[in-house]
Amino acid sequence: MFKNLSVYALFFAALLVTGCGGGGEQAESAAPAQEEAVAVEGIVVEANDQLQFSINEFTVAAGEEVTVTLHNVGTLPKETFGHNFVILTAGTDLEAFATAAMGNADNEYLPTDLSSVIAHTSLLGPDETDTITFTAPTEPGQYEYLCTFPGHYGTMRGVMIVE
Ligand SMILES: [Cu+2]
Incomplete structure (x- = not known):
């Protein structure tokens, strides 16, 4: 459940980044930082x-x-x-x-x-x-x-x- 929510959050964040019309470079650098924040705690x-x-x-x-x-x-x-x-x-x-x-x-x-x-x-x-x-x-x-x-x-x- 938590994992799924995080995936949706990531997806939404990605939409925001690309939606702003910023350069592709910015979107690429933002993505890895977001992924690191997703911790599967157990x-x-x-x-x-x-x-x-x-x-x-x-x-x-x-x-x-x-x-x-x-x-x-x-x-x-x-x-x-x-x-x-x-x-x-x-x-x-x-x-x-x-x-x-x-x-x-x-x-x-x-x-x-x-x-x-x-x-x-x-x-x-x-x-x-x-x-x-x-x-x-x-x-x-x-x-x-x-x-x-x-x-x-x-x-x-x-x-x-x-x-
Ligand atoms: Cu013991």
């Missing part, structure tokens, strides 16, 4: 020292390309209080997954077998961000996500709704 999720994600539910369209940026806004060290964002396939037992991941410190607390993971960020320390892009499942439904750092999933979890 979903931004913050993780904090209080074991919270800023977003516990978001909705995407089936099969669409989804961009999620995780930002750790906390101050505690990654080794003792890191955060990640892991989206699971439908039907995955979140508790069982988190328990399996818990002991895997060497793999940023992800299980070796990632078959039940749709997408995941890396484990982040204070003020770090990671952006992931993935294709939403084509099957509508609810897909849970969590932070797999030991002890965090109790509150650091949410649902991606695919419509």
Whole structure:
């Protein structure tokens, strides 16, 4: 929706520029600056020292390309209080997954077998961000996500709704 609006704005701006009867050179130099202003932001999720994600539910369209940026806004060290964002396939037992991941410190607390993971960020320390892009499942439904750092999933979890 936002993207479409921006495209219309661009189109309108282009009409204005060409409509003024200015030289072609002016129109060419104006266009790239407008394009740079169109940023596809995606979903931004913050993780904090209080074991919270800023977003516990978001909705995407089936099969669409989804961009999620995780930002750790906390101050505690990654080794003792890191955060990640892991989206699971439908039907995955979140508790069982988190328990399996818990002991895997060497793999940023992800299980070796990632078959039940749709997408995941890396484990982040204070003020770090990671952006992931993935294709939403084509099957509508609810897909849970969590932070797999030991002890965090109790509150650091949410649902991606695919419509
Ligand atoms: Cu966490």
